[in-house]
Amino acid sequence: MRSVKKIGFLSFGHWSPNPHSGTRTAADFLHQSMDLAVAAEELGVDGAYFRVHHFARQAGSPFPLLSAIGARTSKIEIGTGVIxxxxxxxxYMAEEAGAADLISGGRLQLGISRGSPEQVIDGWRYFGYAPAEGENAADMARRRTETFLKVIEGEGFAQPNPRPMFANPPGLLRVEPHSEGLSDRIWWGSGSNATAVWAAKLGMNLQSSTLKDDETGEPLHVQQRKQIETYREAYRAAGHARTPRVSVSRSIFALTNDLDRAYFGHDRESRDQVGMIDDTTRAIFGRSYAAEPDTLVKLLREDEAVQAADTLLLTVPNQLGVAYNTHVLESILTHVAPQLGWR
Structure with missing residues (x-):
């Protein structure tokens, strides 16, 4: 089935002092990310998304970057995958998200989740957080998500001071700044069918993770397609009025010149990988796609999750620089997306 898709890029935001890296400092990453978002918007790319990891040479605090991109662009969606x-x-996150959304004119697409394995043990404890009695870390993340979703609806909940520094509006106070419509643009990064159903019940959009619990032993794209179907069914059953969005992310490289083949030609035979997370969960990680454009078109037609999703996020090798990543995106938009009916 041919259907128009939104196509964005997803940057892991790595930087490294390695002399072969084109992104050697945090400043390099931040400025190059802004430049890539501007270039992507000019190409007609629909979204600029960024991974978030703490205690790592990656984007730990996404809102300053998202706000800066929002100020330098006018159309492209700005988002995360995931916080x-x-x-x-x-x-506090509601305040930051509201400000970033207002700066961008309502283009924030905020991907959140319970998170993946981090660089340090229980890193959230260093931030001053701990699960409540009877909770684990995943429970804590979901509880905070429910609070965040409630707060960004914009209803007052805080008792005003009878002698405030500044005059208050009548009634209970809400977190400011409030951005109308932001609550419809929150996505849950789901690594299992159960959490996809939970996200659907709360009315969130779905980011189907390329690192997913291996629940059936089937190829990742099949498991993701079934997860998407389960999510959409649960969303309908919950009675939400709007149509939700679903994204999947993939590493996809059209080999159109010698440099492409030098960088990614070795990925032609890429396959799904299976391993253990935290020695407790069997997980499956998706393959990369690297081939000449006509072959890519055939391969992507067979990817059931890519076909089922309305949004495709292309992971980009950000350390190869803005010019090369612009070429990577342009190759997909020019040589692949039109043949699949996505453009």
Whole structure:
């Protein structure tokens, strides 16, 4: 089935002092990310998304970057994939998200989740957080998510001071700044069918993770397609009025010149990988796609999750620089997306 898709890029935001890296400092990453978002918007790319990891040479605090991109662009969606809610104060996050969304004119697409394995043990404890009695870290993340979703609806909940520094509006006070419509643009990064159903019940959009619990032993794209179907069924059953969005992310490289083949030609035979997370959970990680454009088109037609999703996020090798990543995106938009009916 041919269907128009939104196509964005997803940057892991790595930087490294390695002399072969084009992104050697945090400043390099931040400025190059802004430049890539501007270039992507000019190409017609629909979204600029960023991974968030703490204690790592990656984007730990996404809102300054998202706000800066929002100020330099006018059309492209800006988002995350994903913010680890184990580390977040929901009310302060609501303030930051509201400000970033207002700066961008309502283009924020905020991916959140319970997070993935981190660089340090229980890193959220260093941020001053701990699960409540009877909770684990995943429970804590979901509880904070529910608080965040409630707060960004914009209803007052805080008792005003009878002698405030500044005059208050009548009634209970809400977190400010409030951005109308942001609550419809929150995504849950789901690594299992159960959490996809939970996200659907709360009315969130779905980011199907490329690192997913291996629940059936089937190829990742099949498991993701079934997860998407389960999510959409649960969303309908919950009675939400709007149509939700679903994204999947993939590493996809059209080999159109010698440099492409030098960088990614070895990924032609890439396959799904299976391993253990934290020695407790069997997980499956998706393959990369690297081939000449006509072959890519055939391969992507067979990817059931890519076909089922309305949004495709292309992971980009950000350390190869803005010019090369612009070429990577342009190759997909020019040589692949039109043949699949996505453009």
């Amino acid at each position: 680890d809610m184990r580390y977040e104060n929901p009310l």
